[in-house]
Amino acid sequence: xxxxxxxxxxxxxxxxxxxxxxxxxxxxxxxxxxxxxxxxxxxxxxxxxxxxxxxxxxxxxxxxxxxxxxxxxxxxxxxxxxxxxxxxxxxxxxxxxxxxxxxxxxxxxxxxxxxxxxxxxxxxxxxxxxxxxxxxxxxxxxxxxxxxxxxxxxxxxxxxxxxxxxxxxxxxxxxxxxxxxxxxxxxxxxxxxxxxxxxxxxxxxxxxxxxxxxxxxxxxxxxxxxxxxxxxxxxxxxxxxxxxxxxxxxxxxxxxxxxxxxxxxxxxxxxxxxxxxxxxxxxxxxxxxxxxxxxxxxxxxxxxxxxxxxxxxxxxxxxxxxxxxxxxxxx
Numbered sequence: 001x002x003x004x005x006x007x008x009x010x011x012x013x014x015x016x017x018x019x020x021x022x023x024x025x026x027x028x029x030x031x032x033x034x035x036x037x038x039x040x041x042x043x044x045x046x047x048x049x050x051x052x053x054x055x056x057x058x059x060x061x062x063x064x065x066x067x068x069x070x071x072x073x074x075x076x077x078x079x080x081x082x083x084x085x086x087x088x089x090x091x092x093x094x095x096x097x098x099x100x101x102x103x104x105x106x107x108x109x110x111x112x113x114x115x116x117x118x119x120x121x122x123x124x125x126x127x128x129x130x131x132x133x134x135x136x137x138x139x140x141x142x143x144x145x146x147x148x149x150x151x152x153x154x155x156x157x158x159x160x161x162x163x164x165x166x167x168x169x170x171x172x173x174x175x176x177x178x179x180x181x182x183x184x185x186x187x188x189x190x191x192x193x194x195x196x197x198x199x200x201x202x203x204x205x206x207x208x209x210x211x212x213x214x215x216x217x218x219x220x221x222x223x224x225x226x227x228x229x230x231x232x233x234x235x236x237x238x239x240x241x242x243x244x245x246x247x248x249x250x251x252x253x254x255x256x257x258x259x260x261x262x263x264x265x266x267x268x269x270x271x272x273x274x275x276x277x278x279x280x281x282x283x284x285x286x287x288x289x290x291x292x293x294x295x296x297x298x299x300x301x302x303x304x305x306x307x308x309x310x311x312x313x314x315x316x317x318x319x320x321x322x323x324x325x326x327x328x329x330x331x
Contacts, residue, residue: 001276002148002159002177007184008194009165012214013037015243016184017162018045022254023265024158025117032098032109034161035123036144042162043121046112047251058125059143062107066143069103070094070150076313082306085142086173086292088285089150090313095322096150098157104147115254141174148177149288152320155276173291175202176284180275181209182268185229187221187236192228199232205287208275210234212268234271235264281319288318 005017014037024031035042035056043053059066067080074092077083089095096104098120109120124141141164153159161178175181175198183198185191195211202209209232213225216236225233242257289312292300296308316322 001153001155001157001179001272001279002151002161003272004161004163004175004178004181005184006163006175006181006194006198007165007214008190009039011165011184011186011191011194013165013184014039014041014045014162015247016182016212016214016237017160018042019243019257019261020182020265020268021046021119021160022114022116023262023269024160025114025119026254027269028117029156029158030099031119031158031160033112033119033121034144034159035121036141037124037162037164039165040123040125043112043123045246046119046121047114047246048112056110056121056123057108059108059122059147060125060141062104063143063146065107066104066146070096070146074311074313076311078306082304082308082311083146084292084295084300084304084308085145086288086295086300087146087149087308087311088288088292088313088316089318089322090311090316093150095152095318096147098151098153098159108143145174145177148174149318152318152322154320155273158272173287173294176205176207176287176291179208179279180272181207182234183209183211184214185211185225186215187213187217187224192225195229195232206283208278210271212237212264215239235267237261237264282317285316285318 005013007013021031021033033042043056044050067083070093071077071080071083072092072094074090076090096102105120109122112119112121124144151159183195185195198209211229211233213222213233213236216222216238222236238260240258240261242252245252292312293309300308
């Protein structure tokens, strides 16, 4: 299942996504973690030092390889150069499975060993000085969206994405690619402002959204969040000595995380599992096509010189059984 963590900058979004990833690994789940934030901190939050985190391959730099692999033998895509971030799969496309080995994961994913298991970590790559004035960070995140469009995951497979802060996630259709979106909010008016934006933007797309209160110090904070977000409030997470120690570079064993916070993380996992049961592959595919046609008309056709609407395979529905046909193709 695909899980997104969103929230305003400084809300603790990356910290909570890293705790959730550690929790899943401790529960022996299969996890791919993706750092899609403009500030690339997920690697260090998962225990990598600065040098190791900086050495992670950038998905944005591997976009030609990603496109070439995913295109496969799809006859509707004339060349990998005509693929954009929203290009949907069709008959002949190669699909990705979280547990498999393939050229995309070989190039973009690295194994990170945690206390109680290991995960695969992928990163878009940071916004660099050379990007200023000539590129947009959304083009880097486009590599993540393209992979999500071609990803077939099952109920015991987790793809956890630490999204870019604020409402920038709505610059494309990527916000519809998840079974559950956890919005991290502090118990302040600024803390819930992103929630209101997200709720409004996502309203028409059936996005499953739950609020995780962070830096909660007592019942008054919980009452404030409940008054602001209503039943969307899932759980509150308090101050953590374990997290403070981790942020100082001296992490304790994960099993020593406070019991209340461990229970909160389990609530997130339970909610994610419940959301997967509501997955509608036909709607998922329909939304994918909707945003592709929108992007094609607004900029994609002009940029590529091709009619990108012709890439849509009207008879194709992304689903778990789709992966079997994809797996039969040579890599």
